Structures are given as C-alpha cells and as structure tokens.
Amino acid sequence: MQIAMTVNGNTQSHDVEARTLLVYYLRDAVGLTGTNVGCDTTSCGACTVLLNGQSVKSCTVLAAQVAGEQVMTIEGLADANGTMGPVQQSFQDCHGLQCGYCTPGMVMAITSLLVENSDPTEEDIRIGLEGNLCRCTGYHNIVESALAASRIPEMRS
Amino acid sequence: MSILGNRVLRREDPKFLTVGGTYVADLDMPGALHLTFVRSSMAHATITSVDTSMATAMPGVVAAYTHDDLQLANLPTIMGMTNEAMTERILASGTVRYVGEPIVAIVAQSREIAADALERVVVEYEPLTVVIDPVEARKDEALLFPEAGTNTSFALDFGGDAALFDECEVVVEQTLANQRVAPCPLEVRSAAGHMTEDGRLEFGSSTQAPHAVRDTLATFLGLEPDMVHVVTPDVGGGFGAKASVYQEDIIVGWCVHHLGRPVRWTETRSESMLGLGHGRAQIQHVKLGGTREGIVTAYRIEVLQDSGAYTGFGTVLPFMTRVMTPGPYKIAKAECMSISVVTNSTPTTAYRGAGRPEATAAIERMIDIFSREIGMDPAEVRRRNLIGKDEFPFTTPVETIYDCGDYVLALDVALEMAGYDELRAEQQRRRASGDARQLGIGLSSYVEITNGLPGGEFGAVEVQSDGKVIVRTGTSPHGQGHVTAWSMLVAEQMGIAIDDIEVIHGDTDIVPRGGGTMGSRSLQIGGAAVNQAAVDLVEKAKDLAADLFEADRKDIVLDKSNGRFHVVGTPAIARSWGELAAVALANDGTALFAEVDLESVGPTFPFGTHLSVVEVDTETGKVTLLRHIAVDDAGRILNPLLAEGQVHGGIAQGVAQALLEEMIYDADGNPLTSTLADYSFISAAELPSFETRFTETPTPINALGAKGIGESGTIGSAPALHNAVCDAVAHLGVRHIDMPTTPMRVWSAIQEARADNVAESERG
Numbered sequence: 001m002q003i004a005m006t007v008n009g010n011t012q013s014h015d016v017e018a019r020t021l022l023v024y025y026l027r028d029a030v031g032l033t034g035t036n037v038g039c040d041t042t043s044c045g046a047c048t049v050l051l052n053g054q055s056v057k058s059c060t061v062l063a064a065q066v067a068g069e070q071v072m073t074i075e076g077l078a079d080a081n082g083t084m085g086p087v088q089q090s091f092q093d094c095h096g097l098q099c100g101y102c103t104p105g106m107v108m109a110i111t112s113l114l115v116e117n118s119d120p121t122e123e124d125i126r127i128g129l130e131g132n133l134c135r136c137t138g139y140h141n142i143v144e145s146a147l148a149a150s151r152i153p154e155m156r157s
Numbered sequence: 158m159s160i161l162g163n164r165v166l167r168r169e170d171p172k173f174l175t176v177g178g179t180y181v182a183d184l185d186m187p188g189a190l191h192l193t194f195v196r197s198s199m200a201h202a203t204i205t206s207v208d209t210s211m212a213t214a215m216p217g218v219v220a221a222y223t224h225d226d227l228q229l230a231n232l233p234t235i236m237g238m239t240n241e242a243m244t245e246r247i248l249a250s251g252t253v254r255y256v257g258e259p260i261v262a263i264v265a266q267s268r269e270i271a272a273d274a275l276e277r278v279v280v281e282y283e284p285l286t287v288v289i290d291p292v293e294a295r296k297d298e299a300l301l302f303p304e305a306g307t308n309t310s311f312a313l314d315f316g317g318d319a320a321l322f323d324e325c326e327v328v329v330e331q332t333l334a335n336q337r338v339a340p341c342p343l344e345v346r347s348a349a350g351h352m353t354e355d356g357r358l359e360f361g362s363s364t365q366a367p368h369a370v371r372d373t374l375a376t377f378l379g380l381e382p383d384m385v386h387v388v389t390p391d392v393g394g395g396f397g398a399k400a401s402v403y404q405e406d407i408i409v410g411w412c413v414h415h416l417g418r419p420v421r422w423t424e425t426r427s428e429s430m431l432g433l434g435h436g437r438a439q440i441q442h443v444k445l446g447g448t449r450e451g452i453v454t455a456y457r458i459e460v461l462q463d464s465g466a467y468t469g470f471g472t473v474l475p476f477m478t479r480v481m482t483p484g485p486y487k488i489a490k491a492e493c494m495s496i497s498v499v500t501n502s503t504p505t506t507a508y509r510g511a512g513r514p515e516a517t518a519a520i521e522r523m524i525d526i527f528s529r530e531i532g533m534d535p536a537e538v539r540r541r542n543l544i545g546k547d548e549f550p551f552t553t554p555v556e557t558i559y560d561c562g563d564y565v566l567a568l569d570v571a572l573e574m575a576g577y578d579e580l581r582a583e584q585q586r587r588r589a590s591g592d593a594r595q596l597g598i599g600l601s602s603y604v605e606i607t608n609g610l611p612g613g614e615f616g617a618v619e620v621q622s623d624g625k626v627i628v629r630t631g632t633s634p635h636g637q638g639h640v641t642a643w644s645m646l647v648a649e650q651m652g653i654a655i656d657d658i659e660v661i662h663g664d665t666d667i668v669p670r671g672g673g674t675m676g677s678r679s680l681q682i683g684g685a686a687v688n689q690a691a692v693d694l695v696e697k698a699k700d701l702a703a704d705l706f707e708a709d710r711k712d713i714v715l716d717k718s719n720g721r722f723h724v725v726g727t728p729a730i731a732r733s734w735g736e737l738a739a740v741a742l743a744n745d746g747t748a749l750f751a752e753v754d755l756e757s758v759g760p761t762f763p764f765g766t767h768l769s770v771v772e773v774d775t776e777t778g779k780v781t782l783l784r785h786i787a788v789d790d791a792g793r794i795l796n797p798l799l800a801e802g803q804v805h806g807g808i809a810q811g812v813a814q815a816l817l818e819e820m821i822y823d824a825d826g827n828p829l830t831s832t833l834a835d836y837s838f839i840s841a842a843e844l845p846s847f848e849t850r851f852t853e854t855p856t857p858i859n860a861l862g863a864k865g866i867g868e869s870g871t872i873g874s875a876p877a878l879h880n881a882v883c884d885a886v887a888h889l890g891v892r893h894i895d896m897p898t899t900p901m902r903v904w905s906a907i908q909e910a911r912a913d914n915v916a917e918s919e920r921g
Contacts, residue, residue, distance in 0.1 A: 017269060019269070024268075027183075033177060033179070033182075033183040034175075034176050034177025035177070036177065036180070036343075036344070036393070037182070037423075038343045038344070038345075038426065038833075039426035039427075039832070039833040040425045040426050040427050040832070041426070041427070041832045041833050041834040042834075043832070043833035043834050043838070044343065044426070044833055044838075046343055074174070074175070074176070074177055075175070075176050075177070077175070078175050082175065084171065084174055084175060088174040088175065091170065091174055092166055092167065092170040092171065092174060093166065095166070095167065095798045095799070095801075095802050097167075097170060097173055097174070098394075098636030098637070098638070098802055098806065099178075099342070099343065099344070099391070099392065099393045099394040099635050099636030100169075100170075100173035100177070100178040100391060100393070100636070101178065101180065101342075101343035101344045101393030101394060102343050103173050103174065103177070103178075104173075104177050107174065122846065125841070126841040126842045126844070127842050129840070129841040129842070130840045130841060130842040131840075132840075132841075133343065133833070133838050133840060134343065134841075135341055135342055135343050135394050135396065135806070135809075135810070135838075136343075136394055136636045136802075136806045137802060137805055137806050137809075138805035138806045138807070138808050138809030138810075138844065138847065138870075139805075139809065139840075139841035139844055140805040140809075140844075140846050140847050141801075141802060141805060142841065143841060143846060144846075
C-alpha cells in the first residue's frame with residue numbers, strides 16, 4: 001500500500017506491506033537507521049521516536065497507522081548546522097552513553113518527557129524512563145543528562 | 158600539563174547522538190538475502206523428521222539447510238579442557254538438547270518471507286528425559302550424551318583436605334545459588350557478509366573479538382585467514398557473551414561463501430534470550446571456619462557449574478572462580494573444587510566478571526554468616542582478615558599472586574562515605590520499634606583478576622605528513638570509549654591534539670592481529686601497547702630529527718606543548734611531526750610509524766569495597782535499594798569519566814542479579830523468561846544514583862599503572878546488595894535468602910522464620 005508521512009520535516013512516500021512496522025519503515029524505506037530495534041515485546045524503548053511531538057515505541061505502531069502524521073527521529077534533532085540540541089549535548093557532557101544502542105530512544109524519550117514536565121525531579125525521570133532499557137550506563141549518567149538538559153533555559157520555555 | 162587522569166569527554170559521542178551508530182544491521186548491503194533459523198521447541202528430544210518442502214516451495218525462499226547440508230565440524234572444546242563428546246553442532250542433528258537450539262537455516266529474499274517460511278517447516282520430535290537441575294544432572298541418571306557415559310563436562314579436582322576445619326572454633330556452612338542470568342546487550346547478535354570481486358569473504362560481525370571471528374570462519378570454511386575480512390562496526394554491548402563465536406555466525410559465513418551472494422542475519426530478542434549464552438549458573442556449597450575473635454582460618458568452596466546443553470565458555474568458569482577463592486582475605490587454608498555438568502538449557506558463557514563474581518558472592522556471603530554466628534560486626538570481621546597493604550605481592554593458598562593493594566583503605570573510605578555507625582544506629586532504632594520497613598546494610602570487600610588469560614596485544618601509531626595520527630589497536634571496544642582513551646595516551650606521549658588522532662579498531666585488514674575486548678584487559682594490555690608504540694615512535698622521530706638538525710641524538714627534545722622537535726636550547730628551529738613524517742617518506746618511502754606486540758606479563762588485581770543500604774518492607778517482602786556506595790581501586794585512572802561509567806553499569810548489573818533477574822526454566826525445560834516482557838531486566842526506576850569513589854594504588858605490572866575496571870562494579874555490588882537484604886531481616890531469624898531476593902522470596906523467608914520462632918517458643 002502507498003503511504004506518506006512527514007519524517008524530520010521531509011515528506012516521505014513509499015509503497016509498503018500493510019504489516020510494516022513504523023520502525024522498519026523508518027529504517028528500510030526511509031533509510032534512517034538511527035532508530036534501533038532492541039526487542040520484540042515493546043519492552044526496551046530503543047526504537048522510541050516522536051509522533052506529533054510525543055514519544056512512541058515505533059515497533060508498536062504500524063507505518064500505515066501514522067500516514068499523514070509528523071514523525072521525528074534522532075536524525076531530526078540537531079539544527080541545520082548540525083549543532084546538537086540540549087538533550088543531545090547533555091548526553092555528551094554527562095557521559096550518558098556507552099555502546100550507543102539505547103541512546104537514540106533515550107534521547108527521544110527524554111525530549112518528550114521534558115516537554116511534558118519541564119522541571120522534573122530525579123524520581124520523575126527514573127519513572128518516566130522505565131520503558132527505556134540500557135545495559136551499559138546503569139542509568140546514572142542518563143538521569144544526570146536528563147536533569148542537566150532540564151536546567152538548560154530553552155528546555156524550560 | 159598532563160591530559161591523563163582528566164575527565165575528557167568522549168570523541169565517539171556526536172555520531173551516536175545525531176545519526177545513531179552503525180551497527181551490523183545498519184550496514185548497507187544491497188540485495189542481501191535474509192537468514193533465519195528454525196529452533197527447537199523441545200528441551201530434549203530425538204528429531205524424527207524435518208520437512209522443509211513447504212518452506213522451500215514458497216516464492217522468495219532461496220534455500221533451507223539442515224545439518225547434513227552444511228557438513229561442518231562441531232564447535233571446538235574450550236581450550237582443550239572440556240569433554241570432547243559435548244561440543245555443539247553447527248545445526249542440530251539426531252537430538253536436540255535445549256529450547257532454542259538451531260535446526261534449520263532458511264535463506265530468503267526478505268525478512269518477512271523468511272519469517273513466513275519459518276512457520277512452514279515441520280519438525281517432529283520424540284521427547285527424551287529432560288534434565289534441568291544441575292544437582293540431578295550430576296547423578297548421571299539421565300544422560301544428555303549417552304556415548305559420553307556422564308554429564309560431567311569439566312572438573313577441577315584440587316584440595317580435599319579432610320582436616321581443613323579441624324582447628325576451627327566456629328564453622329559455618331551454606332549452599333548458595335548463583336543463579337542463571339541473561340547478559341542482554343541492547344543489540345542482539347547480528348552478522349552480514351558478501352563475497353568481494355577478488356573472492357574474499359567480507360563479514361560484518363557484532364562481536365567483542367573480530368580476529369577470533371576471522372580465524373574461526375577461515376577454519377570452518379577451509380579458507381586462508383587472509384581470505385576473510387572481518388569488520389566490526391559499532392557493537393551494542395557484549396558483556397562477555399559476544400566474546401565467543403557462535404554457530405549462527407559460522408552459518409552466515411557458510412551461506413555467503415556457498416551461495417556467492419550477500420546474506421544478513423539479525424536475531425530477534427526472543428531468540429537472543431535463548432541463543433546468546435547465559436551467565437553465572439553455579440550452585441556453591443561453601444564452608445568457612447575461624448576463631449571467636451573473628452579470624453577466618455579455613456575456607457572451602459565446592460562449585461557445581463551448569464554448562465547448559467553443550468560446552469561453551471561457561472563450562473570453564475569455575476577455573477576463574479577457583480583463582481579468586483579466598484577473596485581479599487588472609488586465610489591460612491582455602492580450597493576450591495568444581496564439577497561442571499550439562500543440562501537441557503542454553504549453553505552458559507562469560508558474563509561480566511565470568512567466574513569471579515561467583516567467587517566473591519560465595520566468600521562475601523559467608524563472611525556475613527560467620528559474623529552473625531560470632532556476634533561481631535561484619536565490617537570489623539572484614540578489617541581483621543583483609544590482606545595488609547605491606548604484604549604484597551601476596552600468594553594465596555590457591556597460588557594466585559595478588560600484585561598490590563590497600564584493601565583496608567577501600568573499606569574505611571566506604572564506611573566513611575556511608576556514615577556506617579549512624580546507619581547501624583538507625584537500623585537498631587527500626588528493629589527496636591518493630592518498624593515494618595527494616596533497614597539492611599551490606600558490605601562486600603572484593604578483589605578480582607583482570608587480564609587473566611594469556612595473550613598480548615597489538616598497537617600501532619603512524620604519523621601522516623599532514624600531522625594527523627592514525628592509531629591501530631587490537632582491542633575491540635563496544636561502549637568502553639577506547640577511541641577517547643587511546644587518543645589521550647598518544648596525545649600525552651607525542652604532544653598531539655586528540656582531535657588530530659584517529660583510532661582504528663575492529664577491521665582485520667587494517668589491524669592485523671588482536672585479542673579483542675573482554676576480561677577487563679583492554680587498557681592494561683591494549684592501551685599499554687598503543688602507549689608503547691607512541692613511546693617508540695617518539696624515539697624514532699628523534700633519530701630522524703637528529704639527522705635533520707645534524708645534532709647529537711641525546712640533545713633532541715620533543716616539546717609536547719606543540720608537538721615539535723628541536724635541539725635543546727634552540728626551540729625556535731623546530732620540526733613538527735608532520736614535517737618529520739614527510740622527511741621519512743622522502744628518505745626511504747616508508748611512513749613514520751611504530752608498532753608493538755606487547756606481551757602480557759601477567760594479570761592485575763583490582764579491589765574495593767561496596768556498601769548497600771536497603772529498605773525491606775517486611776509485610777510485602779519488597780526490597781528498595783536506597784543507596785549504593787562503591788569504592789573501587791583499579792590502579793591509576795586514565796579517564797575518571799569513563800571509569801565511573803564502567804562502574805555505574807557494572808553496579809546496575811550486580812544489583813539486577815541480587816534483586817531481580819533470573820533465567821527460569823520449568824521442569825520440562827521450557828524457558829519461562831525468554832522475552833524482555835518476562836525477564837526482569839533492571840530499569841532506571843529500580844535504581845538510585847550511585848555514590849562512587851576511586852582509590853588509586855598503581856600496579857607495577859604495566860607502564861600505565863592500570864588495572865581493569867570493566868567488571869569491578871558487578872563483582873562488588875551484587876554481594877553487598879545480597880548481604881544488605883539478608884541483614885535487613887536477620888534479626889527476625891532469617892539466616893539466608895538466595896538471589897534474586899524477590900519480594901516472594903523475602904516474604905516467604907520472613908514467614909518461615911516467624912513460624913520457626915513460634916514453634917520454638919511453644920516448645921520452650
């Protein structure tokens with residue numbers, strides 16, 4: 001079936017099988033491989049993207065379901081000059097990533113979380129990230145990264 | 158000013174944060190076929206028939222291969238030490254021995270067609286007796302390999318001193334389960350390959366050991382190693398479980414070679430939970446004896462190791478457990494013996510710590526049980542038995558030689574950070590008031606072995622005429638930050654900005670040799686090799702500069718503030734690294750480079766003390782980790798940011814084992830936790846932020862003074878947590894709760910203790 005949607009501000013249109021999951025649509029059809037697949041039970045959050053500004057696990061959405069909608073992936077967060085956004089920069093500053101596999105999903109989840117709650121406590125962040133798994137960092141520096149990002153003025157607007 | 162010891166931010170990060178890493182599944186391979194596997198749904202059965210005809214009849218299915226099609230040898234024994242009859246076949250034939258064992262390999266034009274074809278393969282089984290419990294397996298009643306005549310896959314038979322505990326005033330004894338866990342790197346296993354125009358196999362692999370993959374593929378496919386080119390792009394975690402080459406990797410290589418077409422394979426998570434090796438899986442019978450004054454004098458551990466269905470690396474984990482038998486304590490007599498047995502479960506393998514966490518878990522739990530038995534504070538018992546800082550090198554009763562340490566200092570720092578006395582006072586208050594939420598305080602003083610296996614490492618440094626530096630390393634990072642760390646070492650030696658240094662790893666054409674990254678070996682052997690190559694290169698450059706300046710060799714100076722060479726006293730006339738590289742090229746057409754194969758002179762022994770504070774809800778059994786304090790000593794710290802990251806991740810995995818995670822099978826060998834929905838993978842919500850600190854006792858073993866830091870967090874944390882949980886309910890009469898200390902287990906233990914107390918008082 002033919003579907004179209006906006007990904008990172010660009011219109012995309014592809015012929016896909018009806019059963020195609022959004023994550024595979026993004027990876028295989030659009031060619032954006034930053035979004036990763038980490039499980040097959042909607043448990044790990046590695047595939048988290050923004051759908052109309054809110055985080056969703058793209059392994060749990062059919063591409064066809066979001067035809068006509070706005071999708072944002074990790075590749076869409078930096079500005080036109082390639083300057084990283086506040087959450088991305090905080091991850092580097094706080095050593096919030098190691099192997100990097102969970103990172104795009106974490107960054108997208110935190111971006112969404114900070115939109116919902118611009119002044120989160122550590123506990124808010126920990127509970128908010130329960131659906132995003134990481135095996136490398138022990139979450140310590142991911143939580144630090146989220147807190148640091150929340151203190152950046154543009155995230156508080 | 159030295160760059161070493163600074164919190165240098167990772168050079169690796171921007172790519173991961175803007176476009177994501179390039180993992181094997183991200184490699185562009187036009188026209189690649191998709192490989193997938195039909196896996197056993199039975200734990201132990203005779204295969205009576207395999208019918209692939211309906212699958213191969215499907216449009217888009219290229220082939221369906223069984224064991225007989227491949228004609229490949231079994232996976233090898235582990236270092237020649239394990240039972241030869243128990244090696245794993247590349248695809249099952251005749252008998253399947255665990256759920257998830259691959260039986261048929263299907264090659265199709267797309268992931269979707271491959272998935273559909275899987276459903277159309279019909280495998281018929283005749284069930285055999287299932288053995289899941291290692292204790293049962295050891296009885297040799299039902300055999301997994303009847304031709305072997307035993308279920309024993311490996312044994313270490315040392316000790317057996319009947320008089321070991323004769324002199325002891327107090328002896329405590331306990332059986333401990335160090336449960337089976339799933340390593341769970343976020344990226345599952347994946348491989349992709351194609352044949353190049355000149356007939357070589359180019360192979361992408363999610364591995365910790367690219368050169369081992371190259372050599373294994375060459376062996377199995379009958380190719381010369383230089384006809385195989387392995388590329389390890391970004392790897393999404395390994396934790397030891399990706400240090401081995403799996404049969405699926407070999408089959409991908411075989412299909413590429415056989416079909417002459419590009420083929421890719423990425424397992425699903427639910428396959429990975431059963432296909433990637435599991436960790437730990439020991440049952441330990443432990444006995445510890447000493448004096449009423451708290452001096453431990455005798456210790457014995459008998460290990461029963463679960464190999465899983467075949468002999469993977471997990472079979473020989475007791476070897477590493479044995480090496481660390483007495484932990485950081487001066488114990489006059491200590492011995493360890495082990496038996497590994499096969500069971501109808503996923504083969505076990507190395508998992509963060511690989512045999513050493515098991516050793517630490519045993520001694521640390523026993524120190525606490527002993528402390529309670531003699532009525533002494535467990536911190537005091539540890540202090541009385543720790544090896545003193547002036548006693549190194551120290552040879553233990555199992556003949557391991559510890560290099561150096563200040564074990565008491567790490568204990569003292571941890572107690573001070575925790576506010577230990579105040580915590581104990583608070584615990585007393587809660588006990589006295591009968592608070593439903595009881596406080597538990599747990600300690601773990603550990604020592605472990607890093608770079609424990611033989612083998613050196615390759616490192617090379619080359620300067621280009623534009624002044625840029627290329628570093629090649631045989632280590633294979635998958636999150637550890639070697640690009641940043643090795644750049645720091647080279648920058649320090651050569652006076653070159655780290656942004657001008659490129660670090661290449663994981664490409665067997667560019668890096669000729671390599672041991673890979675496992676066992677916390679990388680910095681002390683791979684980093685040291687790169688460091689040595691940089692030192693050698695400075696000497697080489699000085700030779701060139703001496704010729705150029707027509708000066709005495711000993712008068713040549715490298716100004717590390719700007720990376721320029723000059724004659725002492727005349728800094729105005731100087732040559733840069735790039736200029737010298739151009740001179741070398743002009744002289745004899747060779748690049749300005751140095752390479753080193755650094756031989757390992759032996760392992761190093763990181764140590765530390767971890768302290769956990771937990772709250773246990775005695776009405777529900779729920780455990781909440783309130784604080785975790787980690788004091789670790791890995792010798793000289795190159796980059797505290799990276800070292801802390803290693804400790805953080807390690808702690809979380811240790812906490813996970815102590816509190817939550819367990820790979821569970823039912824009696825028929827069906828895995829009950831084979832998805833991430835069922836397996837209790839620890840999340841941010843179950844953890845606090847950690848309180849970490851390093852003490853630094855440089856080791857004399859290598860030029861960097863560094864020990865490994867990759868596994869200490871896991872080794873130190875789990876026993877501290879475990880002891881804390883048991884401590885929280887000890888006053889209620891609970892002696893021991895096995896890991897994972899789930900609410901069900903804790904609640905049940907409290908109920909049993911209460912029932913015992915009631916029975917006791919009625920009798921009295």
